[in-house]
Amino acid sequence: xxxxxxxxxxxxxxxxxxxxxxxxxxxxxxxxxxxxxxxxxxxxxxxxxxxxxxxxxxxxxxxxxxxxxxxxxxxxxxxxxxxxxxxxxxxxxxxxxxxxxxxxxxxxxxxxxxxxxxxxxxxxxxxxxxxxxxxxxxxxxxxxxxxxxxxxxxxxxxxxxxxxxxxxxxxxxxxxxxxxxxxxxxxxxxxxxxxxxxxxxxxxxxxxxxxxxxxxxxxxxxxxxxxxxxxxxxxxxxxxxxxxxxxxxxxxxxxxxxxxxxxxxxxxxxxxxxxxxxxxxxxxxxxxxxxxxxxxxxxxxxxxxx
Amino acid sequence: xxxxxxxxxxxxxxxxxxxxxxxxxxxxxxxxxxxxxxxxxxxxxxxxxxxxxxxxxxxxxxxxxxxxxxxxxxxxxxxxxxxxxxxxxxxxxxxxxxxxxxxxxxxxxxxxxxxxxxxxxxxxxxxxxxxxxxxxxxxxxxxxxxxxxxxxxxxxxxxxxxxxxxxxxxxxxxxxxxxxxxxxxxxxxxxxxxxxxxxxxxxxxxxxxxxxxxxxxxxxxxxxxxxxxxxxxxxxxxxxxxxxxxxxxxxxxxxxxxx
Numbered sequence: 001x002x003x004x005x006x007x008x009x010x011x012x013x014x015x016x017x018x019x020x021x022x023x024x025x026x027x028x029x030x031x032x033x034x035x036x037x038x039x040x041x042x043x044x045x046x047x048x049x050x051x052x053x054x055x056x057x058x059x060x061x062x063x064x065x066x067x068x069x070x071x072x073x074x075x076x077x078x079x080x081x082x083x084x085x086x087x088x089x090x091x092x093x094x095x096x097x098x099x100x101x102x103x104x105x106x107x108x109x110x111x112x113x114x115x116x117x118x119x120x121x122x123x124x125x126x127x128x129x130x131x132x133x134x135x136x137x138x139x140x141x142x143x144x145x146x147x148x149x150x151x152x153x154x155x156x157x158x159x160x161x162x163x164x165x166x167x168x169x170x171x172x173x174x175x176x177x178x179x180x181x182x183x184x185x186x187x188x189x190x191x192x193x194x195x196x197x198x199x200x201x202x203x204x205x206x207x208x209x210x211x212x213x214x215x216x217x218x219x220x221x222x223x224x225x226x227x228x229x230x231x232x233x234x235x236x237x238x239x240x241x242x243x244x245x246x247x248x249x250x251x252x253x254x255x256x257x258x259x260x261x262x263x264x265x266x267x268x269x270x271x272x273x274x275x276x277x278x279x280x281x282x283x284x285x286x287x288x289x290x291x292x293x294x295x296x297x298x299x300x301x302x303x304x305x306x
Numbered sequence: 307x308x309x310x311x312x313x314x315x316x317x318x319x320x321x322x323x324x325x326x327x328x329x330x331x332x333x334x335x336x337x338x339x340x341x342x343x344x345x346x347x348x349x350x351x352x353x354x355x356x357x358x359x360x361x362x363x364x365x366x367x368x369x370x371x372x373x374x375x376x377x378x379x380x381x382x383x384x385x386x387x388x389x390x391x392x393x394x395x396x397x398x399x400x401x402x403x404x405x406x407x408x409x410x411x412x413x414x415x416x417x418x419x420x421x422x423x424x425x426x427x428x429x430x431x432x433x434x435x436x437x438x439x440x441x442x443x444x445x446x447x448x449x450x451x452x453x454x455x456x457x458x459x460x461x462x463x464x465x466x467x468x469x470x471x472x473x474x475x476x477x478x479x480x481x482x483x484x485x486x487x488x489x490x491x492x493x494x495x496x497x498x499x500x501x502x503x504x505x506x507x508x509x510x511x512x513x514x515x516x517x518x519x520x521x522x523x524x525x526x527x528x529x530x531x532x533x534x535x536x537x538x539x540x541x542x543x544x545x546x547x548x549x550x551x552x553x554x555x556x557x558x559x560x561x562x563x564x565x
Contacts, residue, residue, distance in 0.1 A: 030536035034553075037308040038405070050538075058548050065531055065539035067362050072531060076538045079548055222362060274363055274531040275354070277310055277405055 006291045007298050008284075010045070010266050012243045013191045016128045016166035018045035018100060018266060021299060022256070022284045025247050025270030026051055026104035026130060026170075027076065029280075031090050032097055038277040042098040043284060045266060049086075051104045051132055054112045056082040060137060066203040066212035071222025071249070072271060073201050075215040077137045078106050083116045091123055100127035102168070106135055110145075110158035117163035127166060131159050131190075134172030134197035136219045146172035146197075149184035160189040168245065171195040171236075173225075178232050179239035186240045194245035194268060195236060196229045222271040223249040230262050237263020237304055251279060253286020263304040308405060308534065309341035313379055315400045321460050324385040325428075326394040327370070330402065331378055338377035341406055345372050347436035348411035348502075348525055348557045351381070352533035354403040358392035365389050366530050366552070368502070369407065370431040370461075371438070379404070382431035382460060408533045409556045412436050412523055414445065418498035422448040423469070424486055424511050426503030427458070432525065434461050436500060437468035447500075448472065450491055452507075456480035487511055496520055512560040522560045526551045 008020040023046040029035060032047045041047065059079025066073040080086075086103070094101055103126050107113040113131060120126050133146035133155050145151035156169055169185040171178055173196035182193050198219025203212040211217075229248025237244045246264030250256050251272040259267050272279035296302060313330035320326050332338020352364040371380035383393045396402075412432075414421065421440065425433045430451050440447050447469040453459045456479035465471050472491040473481025482489050486503075487510040499515045501508050502525040515522035528540040528551040535553030542551050544562050549555070 028532075028537060030534070034532075034534045034536045038310045050536075059538065059541070062541050062543065062548075063529055064541065065529055065537070069360065070362055072363060074531075074537070074539060079538050079541070274533075274537060276403070277308075277532075277534070 005297055006288060008287065008291070010299065012128075012166060012168075012245075012265060014166040016100065016191070020045045020284055021260065021266035021287070022280055023102070023245070023266060023268045024048050024273065024280060025268035026132070028270040028273045032094060035273065035277055039281055044099040044280055046100040046102050046127070047097065048102040048104055048130055048268060050080055051078045051106045051135065052080050052083050052086050052116060053078055053106050054083055054116050056080065056085065061214040063212060063214055064218070066218065068201070068203060068220065068222070069224060071220055071224035073203055073213060073218035073220050074198070075137045075213045075218035077215070078135055083119050087119060087123065091125075094125070101125050102128045102130050104130045104132050104170070105159070106132040106138070108138070110154045113155050114158040114162040117159050121163065128168055129159065129163055130168040130170050130194060131155060132170050132197070134170050136172070136174065136198055136200045136217070137215060143172050143174060146181065147175050149180055152181050153184050153188045156185040156188040156190050166191045168192045168194050170197055172197050173228065173232055174200050179235050182236045182240050186242050190242060192243040192245055192265070193236060193240065194247060196225070196232055196248045199225055199228070221249065223251055225249050226255060230258050233259050233264050234262035234306060250283065251275065253283050253290055256283050256287055257290060257302065260299055261302050261304070261306050263306070265303065307344060308408065309337060310403065310405050311337055311341055312401050313338070313404050315396050315398050315402070316378070318396060318398060320394070322458060324394065325460070326383050328381045328383060328393065328396065329378055330381065330404070331376070333401065335377040339374050342372040342374040342377060342379060345369050345407040345435070346411035347439045348432050349407040349409045350556060351379070351404045351406035352408060352530070353381070353393070355389045355392050357396065357400070358388045361389040361392070363531050364405065364533065365393075366408070366527075366533055368432040368525070369435055371434045382428065384428040405533055409552060410554070412500050412525070412557050414440055414443065414498070414500075417443065417445065420448070420496050421445060421498040421500060422450060422491075422496040424450045424499060424501045424503070426452045426486055426507045429503030429525070430460050430465075432502055433500075434464055434468070437465060441468050446470070448491065448494070448496065450474070450486050450489055452476075452486035452489070452503075485510070487514060499523070501525070509565055512563075512565050515560065523557050524560055524563075525556045526558060527556065
């Protein structure tokens, strides 16, 4: 009944066609099954899984999280069991999920990214990789690549040579001009850009007179960053020719539509999954409801109208 | 199976100025009975606290008791900040979104012969369902609870029905004076220890248990976000690496911990 004649599908390019614009943001949804009792995983546009690196990573020391006004800081530090563990132990358990799987890839040098991509290539249900050049919580690599055009290009170039399906590059907002980085990765063959990753932030426990996070600084996410993320998506959408995926504090269909009207082709739901584990489904239903109320048959009618 | 359900506050009572026992009734009794029927002792719920404006994330609260037939969930909350203050002063009729049941819970599937439950403060709450479920399995545990003073002890009547109750208070106003770790009942030949309470208390109990080679399970309370093992925020640095307290725990055999 929800189908009617509203078509929410999005062609993000190079074979990545998603049924609807609602994807999960890496690091907030595990690998999918964690939310399988609550969310109909097959209804997701795509599942972007936890950041994956070449070698296993233990991540940062506890405490890794601080609640903040309308958001949270995290300093998880890319804890994951490595790409081979993903391939051998996690990917087979995602068999029953019909939605495309997108693997978020991280590394400390361009070759790491390329090698992870190369190992993922045989997994035909991984329809895309999201290259993370924007993690603020690791000492080397991560955000360092995402804050200069040259660094962003080096990683994009390496990944592009190793990966011939859809290549999404996730941008850091911790830069002076995000459009410069977006254009740089587009020039090196990125098929889309997703933005924004978390903003570098910090919280202090005044009773104990020390930082809340073990790493002192961490990445800020949640509705508190949404207006900045919308602004950056709007800027980048005007600056590049490839699709833009918007994220940053989306918790409702209305929030998602802000990004879409600002130029996003699709969106990712992140921190909202912690507050409302069914947030992805609600966002999708609310987008559909909006389209029904306003007679919108295709999101192209709304995309980038601002 | 995890459930995302609405519960309506049916009753609230207080045993001190800064705590509350919340009796919550599932608004969908069919799903509620199912979710509550699956709840195991030592598991927790992640509850949304909308009335506290400074509270963004859900709050993990251990399951104190359930009455699955009547779709009732019992949560004991101590006021320790804005979110718990909002829970302690919630009006009857308020509806809460609750994700449950979460975590692994206490394991007594091996049918321990002479288990001792040890709890302090708010950590006493999950021991009620634990003791009752042990009773259902034909086990009558020893239960050692402690608090600062007699007026801060909770559930003493209910726990005394479910097992042999021992009490310690810091000021000696009830039971033995001192910490639970100093109570004479600890000297009995217990086969298993189940513990929930403040970290220093659990560490001292764990060390006593280790010294006597008694298996010991403790319930941890690291700061959490998702509650389902997705965000990796609540990790405990264990001998097996960083493990999510929300998913791999909250209950851990102390042999796995770096204590």
